[in-house]
Amino acid sequence: MRDHEPHPGPTGQRLSTKETAELLGVKPETVYAYVSRGQLSSRRVPGGRGSTFDAKEVEGLARRNRRESSATSGTGGELSVRTRITLIDTDRYYFRGVDATELAARHSYEEVAEWLWTGQLRPGATFTAPEATVTAARRAVDAMPQHTAPTDRLRVAAIAAAAADPLRFDLSEEAVLGTARSLIPTLVAALPLARHDHRDDGPLAHRLWARLSKRTADDSSLRALDTALALLIDHDLAASTLAVRVAASARAHAYAAVSAGLGVIEGPLHGAAGGLAHKLLLEVIDQGDAAPVIADELRAGRRIPGLGHRLYSGEDPRARALFDLLEDIPGAAPALAAARDIVATTARHAPLHANVDLALGVLTASSGMPATASETIFAVARTAGWIAHALEEYEERPLRMRPSGHYVGPRPPRPLPE
Known part of the structure; x- marks a missing residue:
């Protein structure tokens, strides 16, 4: 037949x-x-x-x-994609129906990632990577110029890890989860160490700290970094997440989907916002007053980084959760005071609340980290969310994320150009 x-x-x-x-x-x-x-x-x-x-x-x-x-x-000209991962509602957000800020307060980044991927908690979950994969990623990253930005290093590390994995094209849930649990620690391990006396083991936040700051981390600082990672894992269909879902819709493997997300967060309107807030905070601390700094920003036609969010009418719940922890960090008082001054100064003219970028800026500025550190934290954290969305998209109809273009150019037929 x-x-x-x-x-x-x-x-x-x-x-x-x-x-x-x-x-x-x-x-x-x-x-x-x-x-x-x-x-x-x-x-x-x-x-x-x-x-x-x-x-x-x-x-x-x-x-x-x-x-x-x-x-x-969707409706109203906006793309709408069904998802079971994150809900944002009335100035709160939820991972699989559970308050995300409560999850981040009680569980490590790795445990929250497992919840996001599988709907199950794995107490004590720790991500490790094969030594061969880490070696390949480090070799590729070490060959880059000294001035290379962290997101460039992360993209190269992801590509090197993919090249070292002959099973990368297996899109089954079990295989993709295995990729996720090894890719995230590989990204961290590929970044150059700031502290060379660091033992590269333990929770992911501890390993990441040693690549962001030369200072020895106290328990409060490590807890704040771990919580920041957990809070930032996912946030609905952000621009980078949409890029990941488009790649997954075309059945790109998980490494390639993550690379698509990493390419998008470099924009100043997405992953780089925390670095801009970091620099603003240092300038306010240097001048001792937010008013002239804010005035200069507005005169230059720039929006104030770290303030307002299109999805929240009130304060970003991620910012509040992180600010509460930052109060316990030794040496964070100047940056916290600068953040409060920025919010109070702008509130005279616009009802803008602090968002998570301002809180991230306080964490990085008060921990001896460079301004690019918040972008690194964001990228590492969000990789887990990207994997969750890729897994979800692999279950959908292939190539469904393929809109039709609305052509507005000259109508054919036209003569061939001379």
């Missing part, structure tokens, strides 16, 4: 691969991709090379795809 001929079965009508592809509006090879991800079941044709599919199961998948396509298109 040929593959394009329907084959009736005892459980009802069965469809050929060709008929299934036509009903779903996809190519025949995509039908088998559905099978590999468990979204369709197939039955080999006795004595033949083709497969058949249950008509009711195919029709059910077609209906789901149509609903998902409608949900993805």
Whole structure:
């Protein structure tokens, strides 16, 4: 029997691969991709090379795809994507229905990441990477120029780790989770050490601290960094997360999807905002007053970094959670006072609240870290969220994140240019 001929079965009508592809509006090879991800079941044709599919199961998948396509298109000109990961509602946000700030206060970054990926907590979870992968990533990063930015180093580390993994194209949940648990510590291990007497083990926040500050970290500082990582794991469909989902929709492997996210956060309107807040805080501390600094920013036509958020009418809940911990850090008082001065000065004219970038700036500025440290913290933290979104997207219809262009150029036909 040929593959394009329907084959009736005892459980009802069965469809050929060709008929299934036509009903779903996809190519025949995509039908088998559905099978590999468990979204369709197939039955080999006795004595033949083709497969058949249950008509009711195919029709059910077609209906789901149509609903998902409608949900993805959104309303009001904005993209809307169904997700079970993060909800932002009434100045609070939730990971899989659980208050994210409470999770971050009670659990480590690794434990919150596991919750985001699987919906299950793994008490004491610690991420480790194969030595061969770390060596490959470090070798690639060490070959870069001395002035290279941290996000450039992270992107190169991700690419090197991918090249060292022959199983990177396995998109099963188990394989992607294995990638996530080794990729995140690889990214950290590939960054140059600020403290060379550091033992590279223990919680991820401890390993990351040694790459951001030459100071010996006290318990309060380590707790603040670990909490910051957990708070920043995900935040709905931010620009970098959308890039990750587009890559995953095209079935790019997890390393490539993370690389897409890393490419987006370098923009000043996304991952770099904490560094701008860091510099603003140092300037306020140097001048002893926020008013002239804010005036200079506004005169130059720049928005004040660390203030306001389009998703929160009140204070960013991530900022409040982090500010509470920063109160316990020795030496953080000047940066905290500068942050309060910035908020109070701008509040005279605009009802803007502190966001997490300002809190991150206080953490980095008071811990002897460079201004780029907040971008590194953001990137490492968000990698776990990107993996969660990639996992979710791998379960969806391939290439659904493919909008149609609205052409506004000259209408054809036009003569060939001379």
